[in-house]
Amino acid sequence: MEILRGISVAPGVVIGEAVVLDAADYRIPFRTVGPADLPRELEKLDHAFSLSVNELGKQTEWLNAHLGRDAANVFDWHLGVLKDERLRSSIETLIREQNAAAAYAASTVMRNYQRRFMQMSDPLLVERIRDVQDIERRLLRHILGEAREDLSHLSKPVVLVAHDLTPTQTAHLTSTKVLGVALDAGAATSHTAILLRSLGRPGVIGLGDVSTRVSAGDTVILDGTNQIVITNPSVATLEEYKAREAAYVRFTSELSELKDLPAETRDECRVELLCNIEFPHESAIGLAKGGDGVGLYRTEFLFLRHETTPSEDEQYEAYKEAILGAGGKPVTIRTFDLGADKYTQQRSYDQERNPMLGLRSIRYSLQHLDMFKVQLRAILRASEHGRVKVMFPLINSLMEFRQARMTLHDAMEDLEDLGRHVRGEVPVGMMLETPAAAIQVKEFCREVGFISVGTNDLTQYLLAVDRGNERVCQLYSPAHPAVVRTLRDVIRACTRAGIECSLCGEMAGQPLFTLLLLGMGLRKFSMAPANIPEVKKLIRLATISQAERVARRALSFDTELQVTNYLTDETRKLLPEDPI
Amino acid sequence: MNLVKETFVTESTEAIRSVTVRDREGLHARPVMRFVDLAQRFKARVTVRNASLKGEPVDGKSAMQMMLLEATQGSVLEIHTRGVDAESAAQALSDLVEKGFQLS
Numbered sequence A: 001m002e003i004l005r006g007i008s009v010a011p012g013v014v015i016g017e018a019v020v021l022d023a024a025d026y027r028i029p030f031r032t033v034g035p036a037d038l039p040r041e042l043e044k045l046d047h048a049f050s051l052s053v054n055e056l057g058k059q060t061e062w063l064n065a066h067l068g069r070d071a072a073n074v075f076d077w078h079l080g081v082l083k084d085e086r087l088r089s090s091i092e093t094l095i096r097e098q099n100a101a102a103a104y105a106a107s108t109v110m111r112n113y114q115r116r117f118m119q120m121s122d123p124l125l126v127e128r129i130r131d132v133q134d135i136e137r138r139l140l141r142h143i144l145g146e147a148r149e150d151l152s153h154l155s156k157p158v159v160l161v162a163h164d165l166t167p168t169q170t171a172h173l174t175s176t177k178v179l180g181v182a183l184d185a186g187a188a189t190s191h192t193a194i195l196l197r198s199l200g201r202p203g204v205i206g207l208g209d210v211s212t213r214v215s216a217g218d219t220v221i222l223d224g225t226n227q228i229v230i231t232n233p234s235v236a237t238l239e240e241y242k243a244r245e246a247a248y249v250r251f252t253s254e255l256s257e258l259k260d261l262p263a264e265t266r267d268e269c270r271v272e273l274l275c276n277i278e279f280p281h282e283s284a285i286g287l288a289k290g291g292d293g294v295g296l297y298r299t300e301f302l303f304l305r306h307e308t309t310p311s312e313d314e315q316y317e318a319y320k321e322a323i324l325g326a327g328g329k330p331v332t333i334r335t336f337d338l339g340a341d342k343y344t345q346q347r348s349y350d351q352e353r354n355p356m357l358g359l360r361s362i363r364y365s366l367q368h369l370d371m372f373k374v375q376l377r378a379i380l381r382a383s384e385h386g387r388v389k390v391m392f393p394l395i396n397s398l399m400e401f402r403q404a405r406m407t408l409h410d411a412m413e414d415l416e417d418l419g420r421h422v423r424g425e426v427p428v429g430m431m432l433e434t435p436a437a438a439i440q441v442k443e444f445c446r447e448v449g450f451i452s453v454g455t456n457d458l459t460q461y462l463l464a465v466d467r468g469n470e471r472v473c474q475l476y477s478p479a480h481p482a483v484v485r486t487l488r489d490v491i492r493a494c495t496r497a498g499i500e501c502s503l504c505g506e507m508a509g510q511p512l513f514t515l516l517l518l519g520m521g522l523r524k525f526s527m528a529p530a531n532i533p534e535v536k537k538l539i540r541l542a543t544i545s546q547a548e549r550v551a552r553r554a555l556s557f558d559t560e561l562q563v564t565n566y567l568t569d570e571t572r573k574l575l576p577e578d579p580i
Numbered sequence B: 001m002n003l004v005k006e007t008f009v010t011e012s013t014e015a016i017r018s019v020t021v022r023d024r025e026g027l028h029a030r031p032v033m034r035f036v037d038l039a040q041r042f043k044a045r046v047t048v049r050n051a052s053l054k055g056e057p058v059d060g061k062s063a064m065q066m067m068l069l070e071a072t073q074g075s076v077l078e079i080h081t082r083g084v085d086a087e088s089a090a091q092a093l094s095d096l097v098e099k100g101f102q103l104s
Helices: A035-067 A069-082 A085-098 A102-118 A123-144 A167-174 A190-199 A235-258 A282-288 A299-305 A312-325 A343-347 A361-366 A369-385 A398-417 A435-439 A441-447 A455-463 A481-497 A511-519 A529-541 A544-555 A560-574 B029-039 B063-067 B086-099
Strands: A002-005 A007-010 A013-020 A158-162 A178-183 A203-205 A219-223 A228-231 A272-277 A294-298 A331-334 A388-392 A428-432 A450-453 A500-503 A524-527 B013-020 B045-050 B076-083
Touching: A007 A190, A013 A178, A013 A235, A035 A069, A035 A085, A035 A102, A035 A123, A069 A123, A069 B029, A069 B063, A085 A102, A085 B063, A102 A123, A158 A219, A178 A219, A190 A203, A203 A219, A219 A235, A235 A529, A272 A282, A272 A529, A282 A294, A282 A312, A282 A529, A294 A299, A294 A312, A294 A524, A299 A312, A312 A331, A312 A369, A361 A369, A361 A398, A369 A388, A369 A398, A388 A398, A388 A450, A398 A428, A398 A441, A428 A435, A428 A441, A435 A441, A435 A455, A435 A481, A441 A450, A441 A481, A450 A481, A455 A481, A481 A500, A481 A511, A481 A544, A481 A560, A511 A529, A511 A544, A511 A560, A524 A529, A529 A560, A544 A560, B013 B086, B029 B063, B029 B086, B076 B086
Parallel strands: A013 A158, A158 A178, A178 A203, A272 A294, A272 A524, A294 A331, A331 A388, A388 A428, A428 A450, A450 A500, A500 A524
Antiparallel strands: A002 A228, A007 A203, A013 A219, A219 A228, B013 B076, B045 B076
């Protein structure tokens, strides 16, 4: 039995049989064949192409029907390549002229193409490498004809274990047979994480080498709540987890009963619980879970859905949907936070050496004013449908905030010129997620309409740790005294200045930190909709005086371990049986 | 002595068009497929060359080769067609690129 630690991207507990997806290379059995075998190799190739085209056609149809055109579009080019006569004939030529085995020939040709894409200077073309790899894999699967893990034919529920997930594989997550996902890679595409969360399935990433430690058929416990994966569990552990699995199911159904009850402490202090969303339809989900509005709408996910920059109208429609879905409750829209580990880095050939410290987020927007203004206009236009607030990410200096705000006013003027009056006032605020911003919080309080603390990035910058790096991610902890003290100072400064302060990092949705944050004066928490019921339950069991006591004590500790242990004990007192 | 100059007029015609790629993302997956699908409807041979990069001509009916063209925003592409319907092919393809691929 082995216990592997990782990063949770989706909570929950499942026990299942592992299906291990191949990391990269198919084993090519031999490179050349005797001349007499050439016709057979050519036939194998021909057959593989037909099977691939057929399979892809069906997948595209399925994707179209279940996830929409955009998901299906990814494969249009794949199909075009599989039908490309030049490509096919270059593989056939290799077989004929060099006596190459079909698998070897196909792989060689495809890898040559990958190399050519790698040499290009256009950032967007680099993504094509993954496409070509995907196509190569598909062809090889059919040429080699071995029983590879085919996710579309799962006969029983399984836990997916892999190095990382390719676009093709991600599409299969919606199958009811996939109980959860465990990945080696430290940074799952957000798409994977979101899909898992909205499907209610656990996911743990950053496990390093889980795909080499698990064999197909092994029993695996995936504990997304505690961020661990247990392979080949002992009988005792298995029993314990079966109980936990059952408890988790009961727990989630209990929580749904809290939906209409207010998030109020026992001593009647009202707390606002808002939701973090990535897609427009999620605002309605948040409302259904009992949320008080949208505290963070991560608009950059519009880029995941479109291959091109979403147009002003496309953005307007998305924002409008999110606003209407919130049913009159406020929606805070964060402008594009592109760069770092997200979309643009994946697509960038000239990858920045230090994307986290590079051209990302508001810096990116301020250097791409056209794109920025398009977004701002779309937001302003959509604002007539509800209560909208605009928030700028990664604000690091007063100048930056002023520039961004000025651009917003320019966008407003653009609309006025077109005869579209923006009714009402749209509050403008910032995400506080850098040390510099934390240090200057008092100055910022004089300029901004509201502040939202982005603890994910703030913690990374404060502790100088990349939580996506498997080698150091265990050093990332919001319970580190430096982080806790910084939060105390920020919340205090905002309270004194009368500036609304919310927290939208992951910490907000983790019951472990609820008492601490409450005790430090936080009254607005924004989290993934799935976490709202849990946090609400805890708040309803607590009192402010209790929370303040907990916070005072937690702030007195020197180490992250002491803080975590203390908070765990205190939270357990209120939630003895629930998974924390 | 009559020097009869014989001009061998083959059935085929030729056409060349130069177009500039408008789209900010250049010729990415969807545009490439739209171009290739359109090119495949014509009998004529279609080759495309990225004049901005002084590149070699590639087969306009090949999804892979068209992607390898490295056509970004502002790239000047030379579309060369040869065959019975060379003229209409060249016109249709250059119109497609000229219009930009946003309207899909």
